[in-house]
Amino acid sequence: MLIWAGVATIGAVTALSVRYRTYKDYLERKHEFELLDWQTFGARTLLVTLGARGGRALPKWQPGAHLVLEIPSAQGGAVRRAFSLCGGTATSYQLAIACRPEGKLTGPLVRDLKKGLRLTAYAPRNRFFRLSKSRAPLALIGIGTGIAPLLPMARQALAAGRRVSVLYGARDLDSAVLHREFSALAEAEGMGYRLTLSQPAPDWQGARGRIGPEEIAHLVADHPGEICLCGSEPFLQACRATLAALGWQGRLQSEAFATAAPPANRAARISVNGQSFAQGDAPNLLAACEENGVFPFAECRSGQCRSCRVTVVAGEVSTPDGGRTTGAQILACQCRALGDVTLKL
Ligand code: FES
Numbered sequence: 001m002l003i004w005a006g007v008a009t010i011g012a013v014t015a016l017s018v019r020y021r022t023y024k025d026y027l028e029r030k031h032e033f034e035l036l037d038w039q040t041f042g043a044r045t046l047l048v049t050l051g052a053r054g055g056r057a058l059p060k061w062q063p064g065a066h067l068v069l070e071i072p073s074a075q076g077g078a079v080r081r082a083f084s085l086c087g088g089t090a091t092s093y094q095l096a097i098a099c100r101p102e103g104k105l106t107g108p109l110v111r112d113l114k115k116g117l118r119l120t121a122y123a124p125r126n127r128f129f130r131l132s133k134s135r136a137p138l139a140l141i142g143i144g145t146g147i148a149p150l151l152p153m154a155r156q157a158l159a160a161g162r163r164v165s166v167l168y169g170a171r172d173l174d175s176a177v178l179h180r181e182f183s184a185l186a187e188a189e190g191m192g193y194r195l196t197l198s199q200p201a202p203d204w205q206g207a208r209g210r211i212g213p214e215e216i217a218h219l220v221a222d223h224p225g226e227i228c229l230c231g232s233e234p235f236l237q238a239c240r241a242t243l244a245a246l247g248w249q250g251r252l253q254s255e256a257f258a259t260a261a262p263p264a265n266r267a268a269r270i271s272v273n274g275q276s277f278a279q280g281d282a283p284n285l286l287a288a289c290e291e292n293g294v295f296p297f298a299e300c301r302s303g304q305c306r307s308c309r310v311t312v313v314a315g316e317v318s319t320p321d322g323g324r325t326t327g328a329q330i331l332a333c334q335c336r337a338l339g340d341v342t343l344k345l
Pocket of ligand 1: 307
């Protein structure tokens, strides 16, 4: 498989980027970063800036790209987690990160924040979004940190002379991590922009409530030829249903950052890489492995990128559509063990 690390179009980053010949080649080329700066937005959102150690130029990227960070795990290995790039320069990347200090995935990162913190990541790449070369109007819809990849995409489309509309849903103004940047684009470029807050302060003068059919119908009235969605899986499903009901036809891309967990069998034992452990309360096989010191490669954690493929050698697992399977390649982030299982990474 040929993997492109990106064709950058932002700021000083303008040339064709490194090309990886194989997936293995991609996995073997990690980069060392240090934390240059961070800001907190509300209780659970961070805007972090990473730079290459020694101030070297970084691999180039294109709007919609994400970066897979290795977050040190309490079990001694590293949990891999994808975060969308929302900005950067030739020597830095900026990421918006939803975090929970008590969480197993982002908790260690949040607790250890300090300037100069060393982190490892794979080169940026686009597995979820890639804007078309169309000149048709573009609509971007995101909630929470799902707004992150949409900012560089809006900039790219505006630079190409396209009409752009953005619909952004956040809990409150404090947690609206990229509101200032989108407001500036709206003012400078005439971009359509609407922020709606589900839990606003009493003095908030703007739109209130979650993004729903009414706001989406308003966007569709502008005849977008391309729509990009980023948010939780239930949110994406609701948006798709609304677009279908409105009869919208065009190019639709989406990225989900969470999915509902299938039913669990806590006592089921998982055997993999010579280890055996109980599934417990882990929401999926990927999480169960990571909690026990086994680290399959993973990016989206929402069933889209297929990075976390493993083979079920013995036993049965649940599938995302409510079925069950054995002896097949499955997505570890989407399945749970129904009984004792043996997996092969
Ligand atoms: S991590 Fe992307 S499909 Fe599982």
